[in-house]
Amino acid sequence: MMFTKNWKSTAVLRLLSVMGLASGLGCQDEKFLYLSQQTDRTVSQTAMIREVHGSSGVDILWVIDNSGSMATPQKSVVDNAEKFMEEFSKASVDWKLGLISTDDSEKPFLGFNSSFDRSSADPVGVFGRAVDSLGTNGSASERAFDPIINSLKNFPTFLRPKKALAVIIVTDVEDQSRLTAPQFLASFKSIIGDRPYYTYGIFGAPDFNCQAMDDRWQYAGSRYEEFMNSSSSHQVYPLCSADYGVALANIGRDISTVIARPQIDLTDRPETSTIRVDYKGRLLPGGPQEDGGYWYYDYGLNAIVFYSLEFSTDETDSVSITYEKTGGLVPAASAS
Template sequence: MKATTIKFSLILSLLVSFVSCQEQEFYEKEFLEGVGVEKPTPNNDDGNTGDVDPNVDPDVDPDPNVDPDPDPDPGICGGGELQNASDTFNQNTGQAQKVDILWVIDNSGSMTEEQQSLASNFDTFIQDFITKEIDFKMAITTTDPRDAHNGNMVGNPDDLTSAAAKADEAKFLNDFSNYVQVGINGYGREKGFQTSASFMTKYPTFVREDALLVVVYLSDEEEQSSGSVSDYLQGFQSLKANAGMFKAFSIVMLPTDTAQNQWETVGSRYIELAEQSGGTASSIQEDFHTVLGDMGGTIVNLLTSFPLSGVPANADITVEVDGTVKEDGWHYDEVTRSIVFDNGHIPDAGSIVIVYYYQCGGS
């Protein structure tokens, strides 16, 4: 983890020398530079950067040991072509499953009710984590990109861990409830991607090498950071050795929701990041008890599955456990893009699991 963090930080720092900029620009560009994004150009009122084009090829294995039949679906990739890909996992059921969760809360003037709903229903989200003794830690930041707030941690992260919950569950729940009500005096142009990227740059030790990384966004307006969704997706995925170990979840206005106020807008970019990462997007207008319960259950299930780094282009997937191809006892979850083993077929601790599949590459 130290080598990965150092390498990531060195790459990120290259962008800083290009231009003198405000603090919020620095953290956003430093994060995006980590995935090879070219230097952006300022174009808006608060000194943030313009859209940029990534130049990152998907990580594929050109010659995996188990090779599905070549080109089974010609034309499925449009102008591109099918490429062999594989992901390797070391089954670790002998240890507690780990997850790092960052909550990104909209602190603009319209969010009082939603913050209160999150605070009062959080127990439905976290209960499975506690009862199943999952090793979790959480942190909170806001969507405010201004210098004094951009990606800053809210509250004491030591209060938001599985150890804290085990020591005093009532205090743990109360601390989260207090911290997550971040107020409504934030900047009116919500930039959750920028602030969550800045958080990762400011607090690199938050991300544990062997933990699932989850970012949860809560907002009633569209995301307004300057980089593209794919830029941020690649940036978050680059923090993990296996890109599938990053998932975004969003509680936002969905296209099917009806705006109750003029400032409520569909969170298209939040939805896109969730879908592209294999997370889920939920309606901010739904009952938070249900939304948070479902979200927590999905994350817990991810901890016992094998998230793929790419998106299979078809159903031709091969699963190998300790050198033996498994014809049954597992299924592919399209929503979370994960291999899930059925009860009675879960690999033993220490097993090597390799998943071979096709994904679409460039033309």
Template sequence: MPSEHSEEDVRTSFKIGSLILATSLFAACSPETASMSAQQPIVQPTPPTYSRVAEQKAGWITEDGGNSQLDFNPQVDILFVTDNSDSMKTAQANLVRNMDKFSDGIVRNKMIDYHIGVVSTWDSSERFITTKKDQYGIGELRFIKDGKNQSFNKRFVTRTEKDLMASTLDIGVAPFAEGGPENEEFFSPLLAALDKSGNGQVNDGFFRPDAQLVVIFLTDADDGSASITPDEVDRRLLDFKGGRKDKYSVYGVLVNAKDSDQYKDYGLRILPKYHSECFDMKKKTPVRITNKSEPGCQTGFGPTRLEQLIASANRSADLTNDDQIKNKYIMSIISRNFGTDLANIGADIKVRTMAKEIFLTRGVPVVENGVIQLRVRYGTPEELAAGKGQIIPQGKGGWLYNPDQNSVRLSGDVNYQYKDGARFAVDLKAAILN
């Protein structure tokens, strides 16, 4: 029986079905319609919000209240470490004769609170310890005394005893035959003086935490302290002053290697007993030779260890060359200009003592048109509170700003109009928040 549908009809039906299926698949892969989008909305992220930064403005503020660093009470503790061997008679007399020149700038300055004391050289030999005549132990400050050698129950000079300064520093000499030192030590009595400064000890009250510490060696010899190096002494001084390199300095009134042997202690003279390297010791009578490995045999010997300490102690960012340091901090003990040179040391000590640094705590000063907006005033609390007082100039002989520390450094040679109880106020225009 013939089929109801022809082959042509079957093919036509197949094509129509395929077309419907393709259309359905295309619709399934096409983008969402408007109705579909409305049913599944896309959630947009909410932008973050921040609090508004306050506008910065510059305003003048003053560092002047309740801050002890603005007080001005310059202090200096000056310790002489003096050679009292027999060869020092002339040098000590020179010191006493010129003491007024040394102390003039310090004593006449009403602002400086000074302590001045003296310890003598030491000799660790058994001979010295058992035969020395004086009562003083190593590093002990000598009692102050008057011109008649009358001692008082106090171990250092202050403004109250300024008339006893020269006589106190005139400690006299101790000949070797009478128990005087032979191998002069300076480092050991200096360190002992620091060690004996505690509560109730013999040097109690002399050294003060905030004072400038000045050490002055007076000798025609070199240091003979066993097992103490110059660097060790420098480290001890640094520790003693709380790690503040700017709070201590070391000076020397010394001989020079090139000076004639007649001016030197025996230990620095070219003699077989002290410098056998300069002699042919195989001879019955030692004969001096040219020892090229030891320059001192030709040029003479000097206080090398003391010089090393002075160079190390006074080295700073502004002064790094050892020769320049020694030229500044050492004067000749046989100088024809002894008084003038001693006065220069006194003047330098005054400048170091009067220098001051004030750290700013309330802001960083702004710069306008190339000019730092900062002012330093000096006066009584009443004057400063009223916005008055002596205006300290910026620059040499005044103040400089140190941006690394945010501090004001006052030079030691400011010409202050001294007033009792005066202090500082620092005005600055700083960036502050509303």
């Protein structure tokens, strides 16, 4: 938390207020003490294996280019939508979906004025018809970043509390938004808050061996690459792929996997360097799975997320977590 006045002076006044020594200073209404040091910061949590759960909820935002060159890619999305959707059915994912175009003068095409989610009838058909309705008469200045910000700002209820966000972009040119990539990311993160987000792209870039309308742009070093790499999980595929179904199935599967990974919610915000996870007296190291890690800390979820629970032998066994919690504001005791 940021303070606009000297924190040491504030801390002294607040302490005096609680002690009843600052009545002449107008501090009777202070509600918090700022604790720069805590004597007992160690937190211990235990969870049985069968209690470890996944978040299983995700809001999905599709951004599909609707300029004149996109008829074939749009048809490929429609033809393979079922392969994308069926991955959520397999994993019983609580999903919600929205669709916007790269023309920032257009309103959303699906999922913003009314919810489109797992309770909707014929989801594959509804999504396919919405993609068909995009057409190819959109602006030739294809923008993904500007419409993303506009739609999330104008429809704040699209994002559900405590759900992950997945963004999927389909286009054959570099983003031409007014916002630069850093400006977009700053605005995007201020809107979505601490929720985890995942990025996916299907791009018609020359360095993906695709014949692009503008052969000067490359995915490597592009605005899109910066956005894709900003998330903890991302995948990119060539727009000119002969098998769109594989790409869409992979994206659907990855979304289902990353949001449904088993996790233990933490009761306090940890000092990440102090986190220790043990199973039956054995230390489980954290870090990338390919480096032997069993788990990672997700700041947005404030949770320990496991890649799998294959290390366990009995669902009645327990996992223990210890860590040092961060300092901050705590409620001051009320005078009786």
